[in-house]
Amino acid sequence: MTSYDGTLPLDGKVALVTGGSRGIGAATAVRLARAGADVAVTYVNGKEAAADAVRAVSSLGRRGVALRADSSDAGEAAGAVERTAEALGGLDVLVNNVGVGVLGPLASLSPDEVDRVLAVNVRGVFLASQAAAARMPEGGRIITIGTCMTQRVPGPGGTLYAMSKSALVGLTKALARELGSVGITANIVHPGPIDTDMNPADGPYAAGQVAMTALGRFGTVEEVAAMVVHLAGASYVTGAEFSVDGGHAA
Numbered sequence: 176m177t178s179y180d181g182t183l184p185l186d187g188k189v190a191l192v193t194g195g196s197r198g199i200g201a202a203t204a205v206r207l208a209r210a211g212a213d214v215a216v217t218y219v220n221g222k223e224a225a226a227d228a229v230r231a232v233s234s235l236g237r238r239g240v241a242l243r244a245d246s247s248d249a250g251e252a253a254g255a256v257e258r259t260a261e262a263l264g265g266l267d268v269l270v271n272n273v274g275v276g277v278l279g280p281l282a283s284l285s286p287d288e289v290d291r292v293l294a295v296n297v298r299g300v301f302l303a304s305q306a307a308a309a310r311m312p313e314g315g316r317i318i319t320i321g322t323c324m325t326q327r328v329p330g331p332g333g334t335l336y337a338m339s340k341s342a343l344v345g346l347t348k349a350l351a352r353e354l355g356s357v358g359i360t361a362n363i364v365h366p367g368p369i370d371t372d373m374n375p376a377d378g379p380y381a382a383g384q385v386a387m388t389a390l391g392r393f394g395t396v397e398e399v400a401a402m403v404v405h406l407a408g409a410s411y412v413t414g415a416e417f418s419v420d421g422g423h424a425a
């Protein structure tokens with residue numbers, strides 16, 4: 176990853192990873208730091224886990240900061256961007272990683288659940304992206320985590336989650352069009368089944384998910400993080416969708 180002159184691809188850049196205390200977000204934060212970026216992560220309950228992620232960033236010689244910021248709260252979702260810029264001196268890369276998965280039969284989903292999922296998965300992403308776009312210099316990157324279920328819903332129970340994440344595809348394409356003129360890119364990454372607390376590889380629904388992939392296995396957080404960090408350094412890619420799903424959509 177180091178270039179011939181010894182610099183790293185994200186040297187001097189500042190990144191914010193929402194929901195960066197565990198899972199895909201934590202792996203992405205560490206990988207961004209390995210590529211040279213200073214990194215802020217948000218969390219809600221996992222103070223210790225967020226501190227671990229920051230320690231991992233610091234151990235790579237980069238500055239790290241953990242921010243308690245609940246993405247379901249409009250002010251906190253946007254405020255995390257401002258707090259990152261204050262703490263680390265700007266913002267170049269926003270990774271909209273945070274997301275909640277509420278699955279279940281259509282008839283079982285309450286209006287409160289619909290509101291909560293849309294607040295975190297859609298409104299929070301919109302507001303963070305809006306705040307980031309207002310701050311980012313030319314070369315800014317907005318990278319959003321979607322899901323393979325925006326491309327193929329493998330069975331019942333996914334109405335709310337798939338609806339919320341599908342909104343992010345539209346947001347990403349529209350952001351690309353709106354921000355292209357100021358040199359900011361927007362892309363979306365669709366993970367397949369990835370072994371995390373949200374979706375453990377030994378969980379009750381794991382076998383069915385594995386059966387839907389071409390590679391016949393769960394993915395790792397590192398495999399998603401690698402794509403995100405690639406996009407953080409990609410200057411001529413915008414408005415695009417990237418599957419990291421083991422062939423779930425094939």
Ligand SMILES: NC(=O)c1ccc[n+]([C@@H]2O[C@H](COP(=O)([O-])OP(=O)(O)OC[C@H]3O[C@@H](n4cnc5c(N)ncnc54)[C@H](OP(=O)(O)O)[C@@H]3O)[C@@H](O)[C@H]2O)c1
Binds near residue numbers: 218370
């Ligand atoms: N795992 C998969 O199979 C899979 C597949 C497709 C897409 N995805 C998507 O990938 C993203 C990451 O998933 P994951 O599996 O890594 O999830 P995870 O293991 O459940 O981790 C979720 C992270 O988000 C944070 N978080 C949760 N609610 C939050 C809120 N309201 N405000 C701020 N932070 C919050 C958690 O912080 P605390 O520690 O404070 O709780 C944690 O750091 C999500 O958008 C998810 O929808 C995952």
